[in-house]
Amino acid sequence: MEAKKGEGYFMNKVVMTLLLLLCCIFLASCSFKDIDKRFFVIAMGIDWTGKKDKPYLVTLRLAIPASKVGEGLAESQIEATESTSIAEAVRSLKSHVDKELDFGHCRVFLFGDQLVKTSLDESLNWLSRRRDVQLISYLAVAEPDANQLLKANPTTERLAGNAFFLTFGKEGTVSPFIVTEYLFDSFRRFKETGLDPYLPVIAFDGDSYVVERLALLNKQKERLVLSPPETSLYNLSANAFKRSGIAINYKGERLAFYVSRASRSVTISRETIPTVKLELNVGGMVEQSPITVRGKNLAEIQKLLEADVNQSTLKLLYKIRDAGVDPYGFGLHYLAQYFGSEEDWKHWKSVYPSVKFEVNTHVKIESTGLVR
Template sequence: MRPLLLPLVPGRRSAPLARMLLVLAALAGALQAGGCAYKDIDKRSFVVAMGVDRSDDPARPLRVTLKIAIPTADIKSGENRFLLLSADGRLIAEAVHRLQGMNENAFDFSHTKLIFIGRDLAEARPLRETLDWFIRMETIQGIALVALAEPSAEAALRVSPPMERLPSNSLFTALDGSGTLSPYITHAYLFDVVRRLYEPGLDPILPLVEAAGKKAFRIERSGLFDKSRLRLVLSPEETEWLNFLRGETANVDFVFGRDRLYFQADPNRARTRLAVESRGRTLRLVVDVELYGSIDERQKETAALPAITRAIEADVKTRTESLLRRLQEAGVDPLGLGLRAAARGLAAGDPEAVIRSLDFTVRTHIVVYETGNVLR
């Protein structure tokens, strides 16, 4: 027998059931209305990288460039397709809104992995103001890479190496360390840059990407900031040594012109230790450097291993003290020495002022050995 279906008649028993059905109908309508805002994948343009430069228009001082990946069915080496869109604005948000009128699809920033800041803009505008829009955008990931660009962010975004399969993939793998392990490349993520901007006694450091035409790039220098602007650009040798002191690399080398010696440190046996100590009324930074390495190549047989070891020890002390003096003069603290002092209760007042008042002591432990079956 078929069950008997009774109509809902307003009454004492059917009233709760009727109210429940009305609530369910309202929820279903709300969910259906909210789903109308969803964009299909073919209606979205994926922004893989962004750049911010100074513009030539005083009324709109910022120039924003978006690098949009163009999907292809067959990915081939050297045939990556992308679109660059640029617009000027008083704010980054205004420029992005202007760019929306140049593209038929909605911008999707969930795949934005790289943020370029032009060197000219970094010297003229506070870094906090430049990164404010990126911090507030919930669709931009905190692990996005941040870098300086020269001559401009737009020029760096145009770089497309011949072997590249995906837009800006070569820059991604170089800057995040998943590809090359160059000691000259500094790794800077958005979340860490923001932390350094707001943490007393710790300042931001960004890699500097130089565009060499449209087919190549060079990354071997870095830019140091205080809590506001770009204050110092390091040479390749200084960048390498700063990365070593920060613990980002162990691949350091030494070249001595007099004896034409080349020293390569073993990456598994190279380390550094930084300690801020109180000596009366002054603070002293003690740097311990330990290196074990081999002589990969040399052109003369005159120098013995003890003499080579002494030369390397002197070079380590010179490099370290010279770099620390430059940081003091510029008033930047990428090593977090002020934060270290504050953690031990040694920073009397402002941790930002610790870097300017430090004395230095460099202690070394160097071991050099020959390689292979070469007899000396």
């Protein structure tokens, strides 16, 4: 009796083993490819050609590993093709290289100037669906187009694509003219009610990349490009960006004020035509002044700095309002402040072209610098 039980147990084990082996037949094999069989995409550009059959020009900058690292030694390969869609262009580019394209290290996506003026819907749709695209990637507008910009080779670049990372990641330069935009924030701005997107504008001057302007968009395309001074002022008033500067004329001479501390607050009145009140608190030091700054003229300089920021910011706010965009997110702030319903949002949209602004700046000169 015990022998029969033992035989039955053995047969059950055999049957289970055979079933497990049979299941293994239907398992897919691993598609992992070694690093030497991959091409790492470090930057991607998308341009609008205007052609009916092939409206998109997709450009990829591929990193080439090098044994030496140094200025001007960064090596990369450029591949580009035109296609009906971005996905088809990327699939077509796979036939141009001998390795698998890997977007896991792609941290920069550039949109051509004409594409931004047309529509970014398809580009963002493709980026949102790719599982290997990082949400912390940088976005920018390329002038004159992404293809030419990616072909440019900065003389100081030590690693392929490193100039982009140092510029937008603030690991290298930190400038008030550079407004960094991430992919995850763009997804939010293109979908969020009462908040509009923006993109920094990047160009090439023959030696290096230049980022000093900002493109403002509605939910589809570009509506306004800010000048360098306006970009710096937007960065200060919208992002409370430190390390910026304010310059005024004082007694016939140019005085420069360095901002080392900044904060902001916004309140919106609930009237038929709302008033947006923006309050800025700025602190810093006199960075340059041909005239000796003493206690008796300190208060006068502070008032002049405050008046200059108030006037410049008001002019910028009305310019942005008249362009029909809201990168500050005043509409979102209005809805949050008054627990806005759908009717409140409709009201805000109807009155936004007539919204009034008030700017109140407080400047504190904390140091006059070292005078020898």
